[in-house]
Amino acid sequence: MTRIRKPPQVLEGLLQYILPRYVGDTALGDFEEECEYIASKQGLAFANLWYVFQIIKSIPAFVIDAGRGGGIMLKNYIITSFRYLTRHKTFSFINIFGMSIALACCLLILLFIRNELTYDRFHENSDYIYRIYTKRVSSSGKVSYHNFTPAPLADPILNETTGVENLTRIGISRPYWVFSGEKSIKAEVTPVDPSLFDLFSFPLENNSKGSQALNSISDAVISKKLAKKLFSNEQPVGKSLRIHEMGDFLITGVLREIPANSSQDFDVLVDINNTPIKANFTSWGAFMVETYIQLQKNYAPVRLENQFSDIVKEHFPERFLRRTSYSFYLQPLKDVYLNRQNIPGIAAAGSMPYIYILSGIALVIAFIACINFMNLSIISSSGRAKEIGMRKTLGAVRSQIIKQFMTEAFLFSLLALIVGIVFARMFLPTFSLLLDKNIELNTILHPIMFLNIFCILLLFTVLSGGYPSFFLSHFNFNEIQRIGVKVGRNSIVLRKILVIIQFSLSLIFIIATVAMRSQLEFLKTRDLGFDEEHVVAIPYPREKNPLWLDTLKTELLKNPNIVSVSGCLSYPGYRFFSGAPVEIKDLDGSEKIQSIIETVDESYISTLGIEISEGRNFSKEFSTDFNEAVIVNEKFIKSAGLKSPIGIEMITRFRKFPKGIIIGVVKNFHLKSLLHEIEPVMFVMNPIFGYGNVLVRIRSNQIQDGLGYIKNQWNELAPGEPFEYHFLDSEFEKHYHLERRWSMIAFYASLLAIFIASLGMFGLVGLITVQRTKEIGIRKVLGASLSNIVKLLTREFTTLILISNLIAWPVAYLIVRRWLQDYPYRISLGVGIFLIASVIAILIALFSTSIQAVKAALADPVEALRHE
Amino acid sequence: MKFLSRPEEIILFTVFQLKENAYCVPIRKKASEISGKEWSFGSVYVPLHRLEKKGLVRSQFDTPSPKRGGRSKRIYEITPAGLKALAEVRELNKSMWAGVPEFSIK
Numbered sequence: 007m008t009r010i011r012k013p014p015q016v017l018e019g020l021l022q023y024i025l026p027r028y029v030g031d032t033a034l035g036d037f038e039e040e041c042e043y044i045a046s047k048q049g050l051a052f053a054n055l056w057y058v059f060q061i062i063k064s065i066p067a068f069v070i071d072a073g074r075g076g077g078i079m080l081k082n083y084i085i086t087s088f089r090y091l092t093r094h095k096t097f098s099f100i101n102i103f104g105m106s107i108a109l110a111c112c113l114l115i116l117l118f119i120r121n122e123l124t125y126d127r128f129h130e131n132s133d134y135i136y137r138i139y140t141k142r143v144s145s146s147g148k149v150s151y152h153n154f155t156p157a158p159l160a161d162p163i164l165n166e167t168t169g170v171e172n173l174t175r176i177g178i179s180r181p182y183w184v185f186s187g188e189k190s191i192k193a194e195v196t197p198v199d200p201s202l203f204d205l206f207s208f209p210l211e212n213n214s215k216g217s218q219a220l221n222s223i224s225d226a227v228i229s230k231k232l233a234k235k236l237f238s239n240e241q242p243v244g245k246s247l248r249i250h251e252m253g254d255f256l257i258t259g260v261l262r263e264i265p266a267n268s269s270q271d272f273d274v275l276v277d278i279n280n281t282p283i284k285a286n287f288t289s290w291g292a293f294m295v296e297t298y299i300q301l302q303k304n305y306a307p308v309r310l311e312n313q314f315s316d317i318v319k320e321h322f323p324e325r326f327l328r329r330t331s332y333s334f335y336l337q338p339l340k341d342v343y344l345n346r347q348n349i350p351g352i353a354a355a356g357s358m359p360y361i362y363i364l365s366g367i368a369l370v371i372a373f374i375a376c377i378n379f380m381n382l383s384i385i386s387s388s389g390r391a392k393e394i395g396m397r398k399t400l401g402a403v404r405s406q407i408i409k410q411f412m413t414e415a416f417l418f419s420l421l422a423l424i425v426g427i428v429f430a431r432m433f434l435p436t437f438s439l440l441l442d443k444n445i446e447l448n449t450i451l452h453p454i455m456f457l458n459i460f461c462i463l464l465l466f467t468v469l470s471g472g473y474p475s476f477f478l479s480h481f482n483f484n485e486i487q488r489i490g491v492k493v494g495r496n497s498i499v500l501r502k503i504l505v506i507i508q509f510s511l512s513l514i515f516i517i518a519t520v521a522m523r524s525q526l527e528f529l530k531t532r533d534l535g536f537d538e539e540h541v542v543a544i545p546y547p548r549e550k551n552p553l554w555l556d557t558l559k560t561e562l563l564k565n566p567n568i569v570s571v572s573g574c575l576s577y578p579g580y581r582f583f584s585g586a587p588v589e590i591k592d593l594d595g596s597e598k599i600q601s602i603i604e605t606v607d608e609s610y611i612s613t614l615g616i617e618i619s620e621g622r623n624f625s626k627e628f629s630t631d632f633n634e635a636v637i638v639n640e641k642f643i644k645s646a647g648l649k650s651p652i653g654i655e656m657i658t659r660f661r662k663f664p665k666g667i668i669i670g671v672v673k674n675f676h677l678k679s680l681l682h683e684i685e686p687v688m689f690v691m692n693p694i695f696g697y698g699n700v701l702v703r704i705r706s707n708q709i710q711d712g713l714g715y716i717k718n719q720w721n722e723l724a725p726g727e728p729f730e731y732h733f734l735d736s737e738f739e740k741h742y743h744l745e746r747r748w749s750m751i752a753f754y755a756s757l758l759a760i761f762i763a764s765l766g767m768f769g770l771v772g773l774i775t776v777q778r779t780k781e782i783g784i785r786k787v788l789g790a791s792l793s794n795i796v797k798l799l800t801r802e803f804t805t806l807i808l809i810s811n812l813i814a815w816p817v818a819y820l821i822v823r824r825w826l827q828d829y830p831y832r833i834s835l836g837v838g839i840f841l842i843a844s845v846i847a848i849l850i851a852l853f854s855t856s857i858q859a860v861k862a863a864l865a866d867p868v869e870a871l872r873h874e
Numbered sequence: 875m876k877f878l879s880r881p882e883e884i885i886l887f888t889v890f891q892l893k894e895n896a897y898c899v900p901i902r903k904k905a906s907e908i909s910g911k912e913w914s915f916g917s918v919y920v921p922l923h924r925l926e927k928k929g930l931v932r933s934q935f936d937t938p939s940p941k942r943g944g945r946s947k948r949i950y951e952i953t954p955a956g957l958k959a960l961a962e963v964r965e966l967n968k969s970m971w972a973g974v975p976e977f978s979i980k
Contacts, residue, residue, distance in 0.1 A: 032898070032945060032947060034945055035945030035947060036898040036915060036947075037915065038945070060914070060915065063914055063916060
């Protein structure tokens, strides 16, 4: 039995509409027959594609056909549209201005989306490159994913599997000071395999092969940007480069500028096999490199994934597999940036929700602008009734009237698009800055973008012209001549609904902005539990041993501007590794809690101004403090369920610090940013990992002098060691850049939304006022005051805005509450935020309506009544 | 005589050749075979329509079949005028090449 393969109904309908009338119904049959023939030969999908292609090909004929009877009319429509445009300047201005702003938004966001979706596509082999990711299953059944792999994994993959064309590892990059002659700069140093340049398409300046550039293990390739900074215009190749704590390297190549939509960016590339670096990359337990592989063409990634399990079995050391099982999978390079498979726990620089939210914002703004066009067209329809009547008398059918208004909407959209492109050009730098992206306008010329923009144009046309054209075309000629256009009850209700929608949407934006701002302000100003101001953190030189701290301390404290000095491993606001398990002795069972462990010294607590709630601080007087004393925070006590914590013993997993005794408890304070909850922390005095930073509290009004003094002492005590410092308060604020960005985006979105909506309202009131000129005149003659008239004209809109509030509040409440849920420390959603937003919206709306109303109210009634 | 355009000429020829079965799908296939390149439906419909207007072909609908989604075919048939026009084209081609004994691209 032969199955009849029919083309989809929708397509068929579309084709029927588009095909020239004279080929008629039979043509559809022809197409269907051919489609079926193709389907039987090349498959249904191909047949459908062919069908769509046929539709596209028919479009020119369709246009010509439409022109046969409509060409002259089309010209006429265009002429009338322009006439209308020039005669109703306010109306046209409001429409085009509002729409062009909305279109500019759409354009910019389109550019952004394109930028996001084309990440890493510039690599020649991008279709065959995959990143290996790790799946870890712990003995308790907890599953976690990781985009890092152990470095030794590379060799067995290269030697024992099939299907792999090439492999490269990219180690975790770290900021290092790099020196060349007199100049020093902090730069990201990334250890990689030389094969990086074969896999990826990162060309070098002089077109030489990058894999040869990293020929010897003391070679380095640097970015063009860094080369400019270090050598300005000199030729960097052949020069030597000293990387702090790593040694001397020879610059053998300069990377050409990496495209903005690359998920990898490098300053300095060194060979991963270089000895001091290699030490970090030999353990199977250290997940420190990203492994990228290039598959042979047509080799299914699953086939390689299946071979990984053998490698794990054979090569993974026994002791790592005792508690955890590991397996490895492949993620296509194209999906790395956005993590499209949504693998939990895998870091991705981009995010799909981000794209969705931004597109949503653009669509909402577009919608608000289109509502303006709808409302203004309908309300001004009475002025056009005669024109429509005349057209109908002369034989225009309804579909022609619809065509006329659609043409008009299209022309308006087209004009708005042109202005919109200019706006987009103007906003582009702000927009790029806002999203921290390097977005260029010239991608607009890409064919796909062109198509997208055309679709947006059509969307605008349909959204804005759809309802008015149907509304205006249904007028009955007789009625128009007899009683004029009566804007029916329905359309008034619709207008009100549309205005309510506009203002509800704008209000939601405003409420979100206010809420985001307050949350950001809250994060910035909340008491951290210690005094974070006037404290700087200076990285402790890695080459100095912990005893050097005392030398530094004595020297620094000689200056009266230095209040106190303390050594520690990390510092509040900087990254902390998540906790290690700690066992509490003498407790039922073997209670384990996860705790951050931090090395401090005896002056840490006083330097930061942390309060001790129980017990005592570390002290040098007690010789045992160094080896076993532990101070914990209150959260630790709570998690462990300890009643009287002082003197409790614990067992840790650290070889150098196997057991501890709690000697004191400090009040909870924020080690991490406010985006994280306070975790259990234990402080030890023993620098088991060495010191990482020195904290210095400087007298509050002597910051500059204090810093100068520290710098001088530093250069004397640690010559050659770079001096850099971070203020703790600004370190904390750095964590809130996403919040800052989103509150800025919300701010701009609400600004545009309320602006366009108010513009529309301004136009509406204007048109209504014109229609009611006589009424206002009579009222004034009969003694109505200015405020009476203004009230009369604005009352309707004030009510509408109040209704919008009723709708916007609950919706915004739900959105904002959902957004706040992700924050452990958040503002409480009080009425205040909503009131502020509403007052802002109402004031703006009242202002825009009142301008027109007052103008009408002040007009001379004689003028108004003399009309006839 | 009125000249036919080349597409019209080819389409007219295929209608003549296909006899009873001359509707759009086979016409297109035949025309593609003759000229060695793909003809779109549009480029078949338009000349056919023009030929019909000139009275060189005439058409009628056959009974609808379920195979084509219940739509009838439009069967074309060459008219005597069409046959005459075809003969003229043939003559024209002949006389045009008459004085050229050998032809090769140099």
